[in-house]
Amino acid sequence: MPDKILLGHGSGGRMTRELVRDLFCRQLGDVAPDSMDDGAILSADGKIVFTTDSYVVSPLEFPGGDIGTLAVCGTVNDVAVMGARPLWLSLGVILEAGIELDLLERIVRSIATKAREAGVKIVCGDTKVVEKGKGDGIFINTSGIGVLEHPLVxxxxxxxxxxxxxxxxxxxxxxxxxxxxxxxxxxxxxxxxxxxxxxxxxxxxxxxxxxxxxxxxxxxxxxxxxxxxxxxxxxxxxxxxxxxxxxxxxxxxxxxxxxxxxxxxxxxxxxxxxxxxxxxxxxxxxxxxxxxxxxxxxxxxxxxxxxxxxxxxxxxxxxxxxxxxxxxxxx
Amino acid sequence: MPDKILLGHGSGGRMTRELVRDLFCRQLGDVAPDSMDDGAILSADGKIVFTTDSYVVSPLEFPGGDIGTLAVCGTVNDVAVMGARPLWLSLGVILEAGIELDLLERIVRSIATKAREAGVKIVCGDTKVVEKGKGDGIFINTSGIGVLEHPLVxxxxxxxxxxxxxxxxxxxxxxxxxxxxxxxxxxxxxxxxxxxxxxxxxxxxxxxxxxxxxxxxxxxxxxxxxxxxxxxxxxxxxxxxxxxxxxxxxxxxxxxxxxxxxxxxxxxxxxxxxxxxxxxxxxxxxxxxxxxxxxxxxxxxxxxxxxxxxxxxxxxxxxxxxxxxxxxxxx
The missing domain is CATH 3.90.650.10 (PurM-like C-terminal domain)
Incomplete structure (x- = not known):
C-alpha cells in the first residue's frame, strides 16, 4: 500500500477494497464485520432510534481525542440521550487525496477504542476520496441505531x-x-x-x-x-x-x-x-x-x-x- | 436569509436552525418531519437492513439528476438490493461556505422528489459548514433503514x-x-x-x-x-x-x-x-x-x-x- 491516500482509494475497485480490508477492518477488529460492506442486516425488537451526525472538526487530532473519537462518542451520545441503547453505527468517510495513511490509521484505531468502550458495532461503511484541495483531510459521518429503552417524558x-x-x-x-x-x-x-x-x-x-x-x-x-x-x-x-x-x-x-x-x-x-x-x-x-x-x-x-x-x-x-x-x- | 451559505450556518445556533427550517424542511415537505432533528424514534418489526453512502459527485448537477437525486436513489437502491423495503433515510450535509442557497434549494427539492417516488421518509439530519476551499460545494451522506422482506439466497x-x-x-x-x-x-x-x-x-x-x-x-x-x-x-x-x-x-x-x-x-x-x-x-x-x-x-x-x-x-x-x-x- 502507498503511504498516502490516492484518488483511486475512492474508486470502488481493488484499491478501495484493500483500504477497507487492510486498514479499516484490521484496525476496527472485533467491533466491525470481517469484510465491511455498505449494508448490514440486523435484528431489532420494538422501537428504534436513528440518528446521524457528520464530523468536520479541525484540527483532526486534539488533546483528549480526534475526529474518530468524536464520530463515535457524538453519535453514541445522540442515541443515548433519546433514552435508547446504542447498538450499531455506520461509518462514512470522505478522504482528501494526499492524507497520510498513518493519520487515518490512528483515527480508525480511536474509532475502534471508543466503539469497544461504548459497546457498539460498526456494521456498515463507505469510503470516498476527493481531490487535494476539495476536502480537508477527513470528514466522517456516523449514523446510529439504538433500541429505545427509557423514553423521555x-x-x-x-x-x-x-x-x-x-x-x-x-x-x-x-x-x-x-x-x-x-x-x-x-x-x-x-x-x-x-x-x-x-x-x-x-x-x-x-x-x-x-x-x-x-x-x-x-x-x-x-x-x-x-x-x-x-x-x-x-x-x-x-x-x-x-x-x-x-x-x-x-x-x-x-x-x-x-x-x-x-x-x-x-x-x-x-x-x-x-x-x-x-x-x-x-x-x-x-x-x-x-x-x-x-x-x-x-x-x-x-x-x-x-x-x-x-x-x-x-x-x-x-x-x-x-x-x-x-x-x-x-x- | 443571505443568498449564500456562511460558516455560521454550521454553528448549531440560530442560523443553522433557520436553514434547516426555512430551506430543508420547507423543501422536503411531507417526506420529512416538521422540525428535522438529528435523531428520530421509529418502529420496526423483524429484521432491519442498515446502509450508508456518502456522495461527492462532481459536478453537483448533471443531465438526469444531481447530488440530491443520487443521495436518495443510491441509498434506496442499496437497501432494496438486500431484499428489504426502504423506509427511512438520514441526511447529513457538509456545505462549503459560499455556495448559493439557490443551488442547495434545487438539490433539496430533488431529494424530496425522489424520496416521494421511492416512498421513503427523511427522518433525521445534520448540517455542517466548512470554510471555502475546504470542501467542494456540497457532500451528502444518507444512511438508510429498511425492513427485510425477501432475504437473498x-x-x-x-x-x-x-x-x-x-x-x-x-x-x-x-x-x-x-x-x-x-x-x-x-x-x-x-x-x-x-x-x-x-x-x-x-x-x-x-x-x-x-x-x-x-x-x-x-x-x-x-x-x-x-x-x-x-x-x-x-x-x-x-x-x-x-x-x-x-x-x-x-x-x-x-x-x-x-x-x-x-x-x-x-x-x-x-x-x-x-x-x-x-x-x-x-x-x-x-x-x-x-x-x-x-x-x-x-x-x-x-x-x-x-x-x-x-x-x-x-x-x-x-x-x-x-x-x-x-x-x-x-x-
Whole structure:
C-alpha cells in the first residue's frame, strides 16, 4: 500500500477494497464485520432510534481525542440521550487525496477504542476520496441505531424539577479554540469527548429522567434554550453551581467567552424531579464521566420560554440562543 | 436569509436552525418531519437492513439528476438490493461556505422528489459548514433503514442460473465523463439515476431472486466479480445480449472505454433460476426503469471464481476487478 491516500482509494475497485480490508477492518477488529460492506442486516425488537451526525472538526487530532473519537462518542451520545441503547453505527468517510495513511490509521484505531468502550458495532461503511484541495483531510459521518429503552417524558416537566449537568462545562470548545493556528496561549485544556451511554442508562435505571440532551455545538445554554422554547415554564440556572475546570475558567475569563455556550462532547444536561435529583446525582458520580455532576438550576414558573442565569453577582441575565458560533468546525 | 451559505450556518445556533427550517424542511415537505432533528424514534418489526453512502459527485448537477437525486436513489437502491423495503433515510450535509442557497434549494427539492417516488421518509439530519476551499460545494451522506422482506439466497446459486441486467449499462458514468471540464464532445447522455425499490420488490414477489446488486462504482463487471469471487462456479456474459444505449455505445467506442466498468445509478444485476428468468424479466419490463431489462449471461460450472465475457467476435475475455476507476467522483 502507498503511504498516502490516492484518488483511486475512492474508486470502488481493488484499491478501495484493500483500504477497507487492510486498514479499516484490521484496525476496527472485533467491533466491525470481517469484510465491511455498505449494508448490514440486523435484528431489532420494538422501537428504534436513528440518528446521524457528520464530523468536520479541525484540527483532526486534539488533546483528549480526534475526529474518530468524536464520530463515535457524538453519535453514541445522540442515541443515548433519546433514552435508547446504542447498538450499531455506520461509518462514512470522505478522504482528501494526499492524507497520510498513518493519520487515518490512528483515527480508525480511536474509532475502534471508543466503539469497544461504548459497546457498539460498526456494521456498515463507505469510503470516498476527493481531490487535494476539495476536502480537508477527513470528514466522517456516523449514523446510529439504538433500541429505545427509557423514553423521555418532557411533557411531564414542571416547576420545581431540577437541572443536572453531568460535569464541567465548555471543555471541548475551549480546548479546540486554544489548539487553533495562531492562538497565542499554551494551555492544558483537553476535550471531554466520551461515550456517555452506560452512565446515562444507569441514571435512567434508578429514577425517572424526564429529559436529557448532550450539550455539543452551542453548549449548555443552547440546549436549555431549545428545552424551554415555547414552554409555559422557564429555566433558572445558578452560575455558582455550574462546574467549571480551572483551565476553562481561566481561558474564558481571559477571552471574555462564556463557557455556557462552549461545546461539550462528554456532557449531558438532565431534567429530573426534585425528589429524584439526589439519587440520579449519586449514580452519575459513580461514573468517571460524571464525577463532577451537579444540580445547576431548576425549572421555574417565572420566565416562561426563557433560560435565565442567576449570576455570581446576584443579577439575572437571560441566556439567548446564539445566532452563530464564533468558533467554526468544533465537531 | 443571505443568498449564500456562511460558516455560521454550521454553528448549531440560530442560523443553522433557520436553514434547516426555512430551506430543508420547507423543501422536503411531507417526506420529512416538521422540525428535522438529528435523531428520530421509529418502529420496526423483524429484521432491519442498515446502509450508508456518502456522495461527492462532481459536478453537483448533471443531465438526469444531481447530488440530491443520487443521495436518495443510491441509498434506496442499496437497501432494496438486500431484499428489504426502504423506509427511512438520514441526511447529513457538509456545505462549503459560499455556495448559493439557490443551488442547495434545487438539490433539496430533488431529494424530496425522489424520496416521494421511492416512498421513503427523511427522518433525521445534520448540517455542517466548512470554510471555502475546504470542501467542494456540497457532500451528502444518507444512511438508510429498511425492513427485510425477501432475504437473498446466494448460497443456492448454481450453474444454469441466469443473470439479468435491468437495463442499459454504463449510462451514469459515461454521462458524468462527458460533463467534465475540458471534455471535447457534446453528447445527449443522461444519468440513469432512479429509485429501483418498487421494481425490485415486484420482481421478488413473483419469483425467487437469488441475488441482486446495484451496479454503481465499477459497473456491472465489478459487481459480478464480487459475486463470483471464491465461488465454485463462474459467470459467463454474452456481450451481444448486454443492453447499451446508442449514445453510450458511441462514446465508449470513441474513447476505448468499457461500459461494463462504467457506473450505473439506476440498474441492478440479478441472479435467478433458469425457470424463473422469463417471469422476472416480464415484471421488470413493466417498470419504466426496467424496459430494457435482459438476460445477459449465466452461472457456469467452468471458470470458477471468474467473470468471463463471450465477446461479439466470439472470443472469451476474463473481466477482472478494476484497481482504480479512471474517473473519480462519479457518485
Amino acid at each position: 418532557p411533557e411531564t416537566i414542571e416547576p420545581g424539577d431540577k437541572i443536572i449537568v453531568t460535569g464541567t462545562v465548555g471543555d471541548h470548545g475551549m480546548a479546540l479554540l486554544t489548539m487553533r493556528k495562531g492562538f497565542p496561549l499554551k494551555s492544558d485544556l483537553k476535550s471531554d469527548c466520551a461515550p456517555l451511554n452506560h452512565m446515562l442508562a444507569a441514571a435512567q435505571e434508578g429514577a425517572d429522567v424526564k429529559w436529557m440532551r448532550d450539550a455539543t455545538r452551542g453548549g449548555v445554554a443552547t440546549v436549555l434554550n431549545e428545552l424551554a422554547e415555547n414552554r409555559p415554564w422557564g429555566v433558572l440556572l445558578q452560575e455558582n453551581d455550574i462546574p467549571l475546570s480551572d483551565a476553562v475558567a481561566g481561558v474564558s475569563e481571559l477571552l471574555g467567552l462564556d463557557p455556557l455556550y462552549s461545546a461539550n462532547e462528554g456532557k449531558a444536561v438532565l431534567v429530573v424531579s426534585a425528589s429524584a435529583a439526589a439519587a440520579v446525582l449519586d449514580v452519575l458520580k459513580q461514573s468517571p464521566y460524571g464525577r463532577d455532576a451537579a444540580v445547576v438550576g431548576s425549572i421555574v414558573a417565572d420566565y416562561p420560554g426563557k433560560t435565565v442565569l442567576n449570576t455570581e453577582m446576584g443579577t439575572l441575565r437571560t441566556l439567548g440562543i446564539l445566532a452563530s458560533d464564533p468558533l467554526p468546525r468544533i465537531c | 446466494p448460497e443456492t446459486i448454481e450453474p444454469g442460473d441466469k443473470i439479468i441486467v435491468t437495463g442499459t449499462v454504463g449510462d451514469h458514468g459515461m454521462a458524468l465523463l462527458t460533463m467534465r471540464k475540458g471534455f471535447p464532445l457534446k453528447s445527449d447522455l443522461k444519468s440513469d439515476c432512479a429509485p429501483l425499490n418498487h421494481m425490485l420488490a415486484a420482481a421478488q414477489e413473483g419469483a425467487d431472486v437469488k441475488w441482486m446488486r446495484d451496479a454503481t462504482r465499477g459497473g456491472v463487471a465489478t459487481v459480478l466479480n464480487e459475486l463470483a469471487e471464491n465461488r465454485p462456479w463462474g459467470v459467463l456474459l454474452q456481450e451481444n445480449d448486454i443492453p447499451l444505449s446508442d449514445a453510450v455505445a458511441g462514446v465508449s467506442e470513441l474513447l476505448g472505454l468499457d461500459p461494463l466498468y462504467s457506473a450505473n445509478e439506476g440498474k441492478a444485476v440479478l441472479v435467478v433460476s433458469a425457470s424463473a428468468a422469463a417471469a422476472v424479466l416480464d415484471v421488470l419490463k413493466q417498470s419504466p426503469y426496467g424496459r430494457d431489462a435482459a438476460v445477459v449471461g449465466s452461472i457456469v460450472a467452468d471458470y470458477p471464481g471468474k467473470t468471463v465475457l463471450n465477446t461479439e467476435m466470439g472470443t472469451l475475455r476474463t473481466l477482472g476487478i478494476l484497481a482504480s476507476d479512471p474517473l473519480p467522483r462519479i457518485c
